[in-house]
Amino acid sequence: MLSDVSISRILTAALCHGGDFSEVYIERSKSSSISLLNGVVEGTSSNLICGIGIRILEGDKCVYVYSNDLQNEEKLIRMAKEASASLSEVPGGRTIYLKPMINYTSQKCEIHPTSVSKAEKILKLRKAAETASNYSSLITQTSASTADVEKDVWIANSDGLYVQDTRCRTRLMIQAIASSGNNKEYGYFGPGSGEGYEFFERYDLDASAREAARIAATMIDAKPCPSGKMPVVLGNGFGGVIFHEACGHALEATAVGIKASCFTDMEGKQIASSIVNAFDDARIAKEWGSYEVDDEGTPSQTTQLIKDGILNSYLIDKIGSRRMNVASTGCARRESYTYSPTSRMSNTFIANGETDPKDIIADTEYGLYCANMGGGSVDTATGEFNFAVNEAYVIRNGKVCEPVKGATLVGKGNDVLMNIDRVGNDLKLAQGMCGSESGTIPVDVGQPTIRVQDITVGGQA
Amino acid sequence: MDNKIKEFVEKLFSEAGKAGFEEYEVYFGSDNSIGVSVREGKVIQYENSDMAALSFRGLYQGQMGYSFTEDFSEEQIPFLLEQAKDNCKVLELKESVTVYEGDKEYPEYSGFSEDLTQLRYEEMANMALELEKKLLAYDSRIEAVDDCCVDYGYAEILIRNSKGMQCFAADNGMGVYVGCRAKENEDVQTYGKSWSFMKRSDFDVDYCAKYVGEHVIAKLGAKPVPSVKTPVVLDKVAARALLASFTGSFSAEAMQKGLSRLAGKVGERIANEKITIIDEGMIGNSPLCIPFDSEGVGAKRTVVVDKGIFVSPLHNRKTALVDGVESTGNGFRGSAKGSLGVSPTNFHLENGTASLEELFSKMGNGVYITSVAGLHAGINGVSGDFSLMAEGFTVENGKVGRPVNQITIADNFFEMLMKIDTLGNDVDYYANDAGHVQSPCLLIPDVSVSGE
Numbered sequence: 001m002l003s004d005v006s007i008s009r010i011l012t013a014a015l016c017h018g019g020d021f022s023e024v025y026i027e028r029s030k031s032s033s034i035s036l037l038n039g040v041v042e043g044t045s046s047n048l049i050c051g052i053g054i055r056i057l058e059g060d061k062c063v064y065v066y067s068n069d070l071q072n073e074e075k076l077i078r079m080a081k082e083a084s085a086s087l088s089e090v091p092g093g094r095t096i097y098l099k100p101m102i103n104y105t106s107q108k109c110e111i112h113p114t115s116v117s118k119a120e121k122i123l124k125l126r127k128a129a130e131t132a133s134n135y136s137s138l139i140t141q142t143s144a145s146t147a148d149v150e151k152d153v154w155i156a157n158s159d160g161l162y163v164q165d166t167r168c169r170t171r172l173m174i175q176a177i178a179s180s181g182n183n184k185e186y187g188y189f190g191p192g193s194g195e196g197y198e199f200f201e202r203y204d205l206d207a208s209a210r211e212a213a214r215i216a217a218t219m220i221d222a223k224p225c226p227s228g229k230m231p232v233v234l235g236n237g238f239g240g241v242i243f244h245e246a247c248g249h250a251l252e253a254t255a256v257g258i259k260a261s262c263f264t265d266m267e268g269k270q271i272a273s274s275i276v277n278a279f280d281d282a283r284i285a286k287e288w289g290s291y292e293v294d295d296e297g298t299p300s301q302t303t304q305l306i307k308d309g310i311l312n313s314y315l316i317d318k319i320g321s322r323r324m325n326v327a328s329t330g331c332a333r334r335e336s337y338t339y340s341p342t343s344r345m346s347n348t349f350i351a352n353g354e355t356d357p358k359d360i361i362a363d364t365e366y367g368l369y370c371a372n373m374g375g376g377s378v379d380t381a382t383g384e385f386n387f388a389v390n391e392a393y394v395i396r397n398g399k400v401c402e403p404v405k406g407a408t409l410v411g412k413g414n415d416v417l418m419n420i421d422r423v424g425n426d427l428k429l430a431q432g433m434c435g436s437e438s439g440t441i442p443v444d445v446g447q448p449t450i451r452v453q454d455i456t457v458g459g460q461a
Numbered sequence: 462m463d464n465k466i467k468e469f470v471e472k473l474f475s476e477a478g479k480a481g482f483e484e485y486e487v488y489f490g491s492d493n494s495i496g497v498s499v500r501e502g503k504v505i506q507y508e509n510s511d512m513a514a515l516s517f518r519g520l521y522q523g524q525m526g527y528s529f530t531e532d533f534s535e536e537q538i539p540f541l542l543e544q545a546k547d548n549c550k551v552l553e554l555k556e557s558v559t560v561y562e563g564d565k566e567y568p569e570y571s572g573f574s575e576d577l578t579q580l581r582y583e584e585m586a587n588m589a590l591e592l593e594k595k596l597l598a599y600d601s602r603i604e605a606v607d608d609c610c611v612d613y614g615y616a617e618i619l620i621r622n623s624k625g626m627q628c629f630a631a632d633n634g635m636g637v638y639v640g641c642r643a644k645e646n647e648d649v650q651t652y653g654k655s656w657s658f659m660k661r662s663d664f665d666v667d668y669c670a671k672y673v674g675e676h677v678i679a680k681l682g683a684k685p686v687p688s689v690k691t692p693v694v695l696d697k698v699a700a701r702a703l704l705a706s707f708t709g710s711f712s713a714e715a716m717q718k719g720l721s722r723l724a725g726k727v728g729e730r731i732a733n734e735k736i737t738i739i740d741e742g743m744i745g746n747s748p749l750c751i752p753f754d755s756e757g758v759g760a761k762r763t764v765v766v767d768k769g770i771f772v773s774p775l776h777n778r779k780t781a782l783v784d785g786v787e788s789t790g791n792g793f794r795g796s797a798k799g800s801l802g803v804s805p806t807n808f809h810l811e812n813g814t815a816s817l818e819e820l821f822s823k824m825g826n827g828v829y830i831t832s833v834a835g836l837h838a839g840i841n842g843v844s845g846d847f848s849l850m851a852e853g854f855t856v857e858n859g860k861v862g863r864p865v866n867q868i869t870i871a872d873n874f875f876e877m878l879m880k881i882d883t884l885g886n887d888v889d890y891y892a893n894d895a896g897h898v899q900s901p902c903l904l905i906p907d908v909s910v911s912g913e
Binding site for chain 1: 503504505507508509510511513528529530531534540544550551553642649651685688718719722798800835837839841843844846847848849866867868869870871872873909912913
């Protein structure tokens, strides 16, 4: 690890020519994974990653250099000086002194994943794989895996800020495949937590395994999904991916700050139906997408994005705050030191409404019920988004009927938010990975059961 | 190569023998890159990176254990060896394949351009600034160029093992990406494209600006079409994206794990007679050439599908042993951190003879698809079902009509291979926008389109 003196020297070197702000992000993370295919250990890995990212800002212009050669202080200083020289040829700068370090613990890890033997983890995974396999004779394959990471980060900048944070995350992933003739369908369940191995001690792995198997076994007999515009009821939990794609990304300063978002200049205006309230909350204890301090050293916060349909706040990082002249919302994140940080989501969800989810279905004459969602993507400039549905049913006369497969939903964020006409009272969060400019990071999506009046459903039928 | 790395590898080799590994191998990869992004006539981001990583694998008591480091200080060596041993202890499948002694000869290859080593930050910034300026000047409806970057990368790979095999490759390249936004009334459209170059003079800023400008303007006014089963023409970009999503089905690893619908189909018809698919490591002097795979097996040319008949899946040494054949040179790791799997090299659906215009006139009425999105979620890699967001144009009486967006196309990839009506002739393996997976434009009857 670099000493405080070395860090000060690098921050100073980074301002030796141009730049009004310099920042250092040092990371050391230990990760491990184990995967079982049909109950047999197929792969296992242990990785140690360490490196440094040096960022210089001049107004909203950013210079970013990174290296994993932490041993070589002289080389890092040279990289910092070259980076500064790219901003201005005129020598200048100031000497940076660090304030006392502030220690955070975004996730307190009660049982360090590395302290648990691989054999013990394998035993748990094998039992879960057996549960999935025994769920139904249709299940022909299973995979079960775990991944954990313990990450220490140090963030220092030319304002003298110096913080250290410890982050720990653990995840379980279970996949079941059901077969029938030529056909194979997947079921997947992947809970995760901002905890150490204690997550596995208290979590019901068998329930996850049964859920993955249930989805696969249900979908194997499903007919192709109908196509066209129709009302869609989106189940709670991972259904929240619709808000993540249709709205969340377009509220990030990365897009809004350069006016490349469909929600640019909409603060205080109605962007969603008045029954919609939405939050980005990085402060939920032990949650997968939570953190105490962001990757620029700003303490995290709970941000209300939408209040009664009105756009209340964007997600702002440091560059965004300079471009938009508003304070940071503590949402700057990055996958690792190889990425410069930018505004990102943490745990982002639509808040509870008042309707009983049963009444939402009962109130729908014809439409699609999406019980489980897959991933999606969005173009923040146009608001056009898409995401896959992993488990869906046709709704007829207020009743959930036969399962249908292969559905994708597409729409425009601004249309879909205004079209939400029911919000249930069964809020649930679900864990996923979100990929964007600053890499792939853990986030929660979430919502209660909601209904969208009218959305384009793409299926084969 | 850096001397410090060479010394580290020497030391690691001598310690690995002492630690009781029967066979061992290192896979080293390094990557140095600089990138410049501009916006509104100014450089807004400059990136410079210096990365190196090494993976060790060793055979210990019949198991192959892996470990990984980015730290090349000598005290990491015991950690690497210990981790690899620890990982051996929990593996349950006996390792059938050990490290490779190497080919007698490797194809000659030069992915390194002296010209590009002259590239400096100022020149890259100027290229990007000029591209932004010309694109904005192309049409007043182009509101902003949200992304405009030029980058340069230099990468090295070294594979060396206890059987004396040593493979080294160094290559460099320059990339340009530009994405812009156009607006007319309340309608906003975006378009982005990337190219790669082996010579600075190959970058034609006027061509690139015009290409992106034309494409974004053509999208203005796009709206959905009614939901219908209709013939579609996939342009080569959309066809390539779709094919790339299903290359996994042609991997022997997926077949042996029961995760490919093509399992057990070697020798059988899986596509109509118009379809030939080749996987080829070396294609002329292209920067896309891959001279050896991550096991050190030299590049090969594999006929995967010959006139519709499934001839051979793609193999690494392990899957080849199971099937009793030779490796096709497709044993790759994503990076030094990744484990060894099976991936294509340059995977080509071979050209047909029709021009794009001939496909339109043959189709008469239908939809021309120029882009698909949601590939990471909207496909079932095993069954072949896909449902993807798409955009393009209507085709009426053989002529390209109005722009279309907010639709999905859904079908089954394997059924599509049987029903492709006509293949275009527009694959150019040497184009600056060519990728490792290529397909010509395709005319496909009866695709489910969902819109209004």
